[in-house]
Amino acid sequence: MKSAITSFTSTVALWAVYAISASAIALPHMEKRIVGGFDLPDNGAPYTVFLTFTKNQASYICGGTVISPNHIVTAAHCVFDSNQQLYTVDEVKVGYGDDSISQQSFVNPSKITAHPGYVSSAIGTHGLNDIAIIEVASFDPAHAPVYVPIYNGAIPAGQQLVALGWGNTVSNNDPKSQPDELKGASVWVGDVEGCKTFAPEYESSDGPLICTLNKYSPGHSTCKGDSGTGVMIAVNNNVYLAGIVSEGGRLNDPTCGTADGYSLFTHVAAQFDFISSATGLGADFFTQGVLTPQPAVGAKVWQMRY
Numbered sequence: 001m002k003s004a005i006t007s008f009t010s011t012v013a014l015w016a017v018y019a020i021s022a023s024a025i026a027l028p029h030m031e032k033r034i035v036g037g038f039d040l041p042d043n044g045a046p047y048t049v050f051l052t053f054t055k056n057q058a059s060y061i062c063g064g065t066v067i068s069p070n071h072i073v074t075a076a077h078c079v080f081d082s083n084q085q086l087y088t089v090d091e092v093k094v095g096y097g098d099d100s101i102s103q104q105s106f107v108n109p110s111k112i113t114a115h116p117g118y119v120s121s122a123i124g125t126h127g128l129n130d131i132a133i134i135e136v137a138s139f140d141p142a143h144a145p146v147y148v149p150i151y152n153g154a155i156p157a158g159q160q161l162v163a164l165g166w167g168n169t170v171s172n173n174d175p176k177s178q179p180d181e182l183k184g185a186s187v188w189v190g191d192v193e194g195c196k197t198f199a200p201e202y203e204s205s206d207g208p209l210i211c212t213l214n215k216y217s218p219g220h221s222t223c224k225g226d227s228g229t230g231v232m233i234a235v236n237n238n239v240y241l242a243g244i245v246s247e248g249g250r251l252n253d254p255t256c257g258t259a260d261g262y263s264l265f266t267h268v269a270a271q272f273d274f275i276s277s278a279t280g281l282g283a284d285f286f287t288q289g290v291l292t293p294q295p296a297v298g299a300k301v302w303q304m305r306y
Helices: 191-196 269-278 285-288
Strands: 014-015 049-056 058-068 071-074 092-096 106-107 111-114 133-134 159-165 183-188 208-212 230-235 238-249 264-267 302-305
Touching: 049 071, 058 230, 058 238, 058 269, 058 285, 071 269, 133 269, 159 238, 183 208, 191 208, 208 238, 208 269, 238 269, 264 269, 269 285
Parallel strands: none
Antiparallel strands: 014 302, 049 058, 049 092, 058 071, 071 133, 092 106, 111 133, 159 183, 159 230, 208 264, 230 238, 238 264
């Protein structure tokens, strides 16, 4: 398996930027959607996997991001059932090899490790350490995903990111609107004052959480079915993993995409100690030594080379 930074280097995908923002609820198995998202180019995010969790005839979806030949990072709230019991490997399927679910290959993981300090979350009680590692013994070489480096540079207010997911695409949570194809949604990092309205402990997106505010792009969002999927950043025409879709909404209301809403993403680079412990790989492996430039703020078009 190759890294996404060295694979598909001749392909530059121009992702149109819409006025899209993101919100999600980390309460287990609630709302599921990217609303108003845009289509990706063919196989535009080959490091993104589809996750299904099935227990007692109930199934739920999340996403994840491949960060090594055998490891996927996702949200911790995805890997626990409604009784806060960790799913077993037999209850989880990993879909990979295509942005279209119907074309994917599926495999059971060999191990699931949630952050030992994970605290479940709800609106107003923000999840702590919402990150987990799913290990896969092997992927089919013919369809194996690539892995993507983790971004460990600055993430200033106003920075554009792209959140990914297979969640429902309309705001009334109609399950018939779940797309077969992976979608993307542009989001913008919020100012500290605005983010503190929803998360008083928030200091900046260089800490454990990345905050985006819907006021920059009302009417478009990600929600629960997109949980665990990657939030990407572009630096020097390359793509890196910055965050994990975790939670959001608005005060006292889970509605997605409202102008007074927010999203919180787990900041992946702030979790290198856990990631290294769970994978046995050092931080240098995941960053690949390239992540010192600060990205441009307010870019209008992403030029993303895979």
